[in-house]
Amino acid sequence: MTVVALVLLSVAAVRAEEAPRKIVLVAGTTAKVDAMGHHDYLAGCECLRVLLNKTPGVTTVRVNEGWPEDVSVFDGAASVVFYTDGGGKQAFLSSPERTELVQQMVDRGVGIVMIHQAVDYPKEYADQAKSWLGGIYLAGESGRGHWPSNHVDFPEHPVTRGVTPWTIKDGWLNGLQFVDDKQGITPLVWSGKEYEESKAGIDQHIVGWTYDRPNGGRSFNFTGLDAHSAWELPGMRQLVLNGVLWSAGVDIPEAGAPSEISQDDLNAMLTPREPKKK
Template structure:
């Protein structure tokens, strides 16, 4: 009995630190909520839910990081309390459908230091909301009659001296609908250009509805496609204009830079080799796609070398001449 009395304190001395360590790890796990928009466009485009699920799988099952990624949708969560303890919120949806009028609530979270990442169409509010909310949250936003939305083959230059560039090649080639010429805060030097590319007449694939004179003037100039912002009062924001085509997730560099951005926005140090994730198979790329019935198509893994063979888009000279009138 006396021996047992001596052993118990010794066991407790070993077990207690382990228990406390486990509890501490549980408490410090970072939570990222991914808000996926509703179905839109066509099969293989604006696959918000499938894209969010790919990212969540990478974070939860493959990254090895102490993070919990939760996917909600379609659009704004029915129970917004899921966001109350979020360290970062990712919105991938059509325009502001992923916000659903909850501007003040999101603003209160931003003021508490919650990270925010907006991707593709989700970076496009109206000018008033862009200035009032997006600029303080993430440093800038897309703006109609100022920004443009062509489809083009971008040689994306990833900022190598920033955490978000960890494990990502310096250049990633991608065909996507990359918006450019964002409306940034006046203190432009406070916004980090994390991924940049240069649109040209030669790498344009399609000029579509929002093409304007600013787009023409912006040709042959480098533009930020992904930008980051560290808010003066705490918290980080990221905007990224890519993500129209679902095939982008099969590009390891593209996927990694988005995963890195999510982690960075949540205040986690990005691993030196970037956030780990497994290369996608064709089956992975076709998982969880929105249903379009007979109009569903099976997506193939992209081959960037094929994009370089695409001819430049036809220029509508009559349309462009009208821009200056």
């Protein structure tokens, strides 16, 4: 090989390494009538968009209403985040073509992130969804509800870098159904009604985890974030931000990715809505 060819290969390698990591944020439909901040998927994805853009080499695209009008938005994505309703209400389950498109992204090794109810799947999708995420909520076998939990210790993992303790009363999904032997699963956060501390080994209380998929792709999933106010907590915000970046193959700094955001900015992201009638 000539010197010129070697130089060209080196330049191409550097350019490939410098290519921005594209992260697509898919916000589910946010109800027009509800408590302010509850299931505000649009605001949550906007928060993530702002935070992700603080990391050099990352570009973001936000999609509203659960699915893009033009699916070419997924072209070149390093990771796709779904923050949406679950239980079969996910827009990507509304047609075989959409579900197949997600499957194709998984097969290509695209990062997949599911937040809150997006991990809840009908039984007929259970095996496929587990192959995407590593674990899912399954009606009749898993648990859900609102309770306080204190998160104080975290395993060593790139996603937990810079994560500080937090306490919250959140809406959780636990008792999840995982792939056999939890192969490729790394639990990160635990929460349960009868056990309010965060501690490794309580498998039925796993609410946040990573999944190194057999094809080399990465998935990060977190079942909290029932309300927009959860983004106010630095520890939770850091965990979710790191998780999304990790799923896209971005190196996480030892102190965690930049995650500062003001209360005013968080408030400005809220979707205007009418309160529920009592």
